[in-house]
Amino acid sequence: MRETLTQLMVEQGKLTHQLNLTDGHHLAKLTTMAELLLASRMDLFQLKAMEQELILHQALAAKMAVKLAISKLCLQKCRANTQISVVFAMYKEHQRMLNSIEHPHGEDFIRHKSEQLQWLCKDLPNVDWRMILVDDGCPERSGQCAQKRVNELKLGHKIEVRFLSRAIAAKEGPAASLTSTADSQKGGSIAFGIWHAARTGPSRNHFIAYTDADLSSHLGQLGLLVDNLNHHDNIIACGSRREPTSVVVKQGMRNHRGKLFIYLWKRLLPQLHNIIDTQCGFKMLRSEFVAPLTREMMETKFAFDMELLLKSQLLSPHRIGKVAVGWIDSDALSTTSELSPYLPMLKSIVKMYRHYVPAQPISDEFASLIEAMDETQWNTLVDTMAAVVDDTDIEAICRQELFSPLKLAREAGVPT
Template sequence: MIDLSVIIPAYNEAGRIKDSLNRIREYLRTKPISFEIIVVDDGSKDETGKLVQEMIAEFSELKLIHLPINQGKGFAVRTGMMEAKGRLVLMSDADLSTPIEELEKLVQAIEQGADVAVGSRRAKGAVLLKHQSWFRQNIGLAFGFFTRMIVPTGVLDTQCGFKCFKREASKKLFSLQKSTGFAFDLEILALAKKLGFGIKEVPIKWKNSESSKVKPFRHLPAVVKEVIKIRINLWRGGKFA
């Protein structure tokens, strides 16, 4: 078993995927650990998959999973998680809005007993290097309030794309995941709470990416629908046994 798997869902990331992968590799190679980086190309219409494939020849730790059609971020992350071989498994957005160096904080939380370490922009001590627009920030706050009312997890920031899991927790939680879109983080954390896994919210550094794939007006109705489905599944209970 290797020490760490890094899962990166990627949809139309040709403009930055090589730089992000090189940053991750350079950082992890300074650590006395074995690792793999799994890019899940979620049906990209650009050359994301081609660029990653070209890097593999000189990047032994890199793996590519290609999904023929776009299935959603949740589906892509689950696919990578189920393939991961690491003792710890990190999910990270391709834009590295949370710098890879913040991994140390999540690993420390797990070493202190957590099963799931959640990078948080809302926890005390978080540093926002570049803020979202007023509109996106307030949409995010409203969404956070809504989800805490519908699906309480005890986590202030469920949607930050930087989370680390013990292997046992990742395999159990993602095998039960139903949500395939942007609300999947909420479901995973709700499942973790329901099943008794230890969750630690960790303040991190974060910078807004102007080219975020989340479009509030376009995606909000589908995300709200996903949240309601998650609540119904939790009520049913038996599906998550």
């Protein structure tokens, strides 16, 4: 049975070889394929065996459909009154929330995300969902546009739109430390959003995820994160694009500098030795840990994930889980693709190192290098090291000291 279904899934998957999670037809195909698997009555062991068998195949849709089926099957074991809350920040998302008729790059993400959650929780009486959308001080009024969309879809009972500016004025939770929305680049809104979700949701069996506004990650996979928290007693479950069964299509230049970024932060925060893909926008926390993790956060910009992970590790070691997920980049209207956030993130990580972690001589040298580097020098370093870094295995990047601070300073043109 499993062998026959595997072949069928491969054949079906070929129909959507160039999988696009912003395409409604592709999304419907994925749901149909996942339902086919669930109707087969295969158990989790058999579905995970199929997932392994598909590793060598190129059928992206088949691989994603198996993940969705596993995710939904995992939720069948949840306790009564389980709630999944999903948080994401919005900044200049006014065009992305339109449909493809209204804008050539529109993703209609509010409707698609809600449909994915509806599918995931359908026929599961123990599980409910909601979404919290946080306007991150958007000059294009993303929050107001989102509220209009929510009203049109008649989803006001499931989707709440919040405004970081109002939370700052009211000094609510993590927003109290901000003076204006200019202090936040995603991190401030996510910290406030997950805090608000925890405060207004149930105190038990409540799982709070945060993701990106785009459709790069299918929310039907959230059951994989719930399962990781439930069965491994973790505080945070991190979606990872670097596991053997991850399904990944990445685009653009944001991926080009990633290895060098990983190499440098690994020299500063060895406590997170087991985590590689810290920036995957698909994570989930147990609600009871949200308040202590978001209290007195230093970082409110793009490196906020790192601080949450570090604080979690220091609060209760070895309770960060990794979950292989599907990720199909959606970059057409990205609000960060035109930025180069890696050096500012590294500078923020240096501050975390100096605040949270006992000093180490070699880490101090790397920290000083990063503090001294400007954007031009960072770009020079990326260009001169690109070929070497790209040819280096990611495990070596993480575990070995391949390039000394002195060598990197010379390559970047930083005075020593």
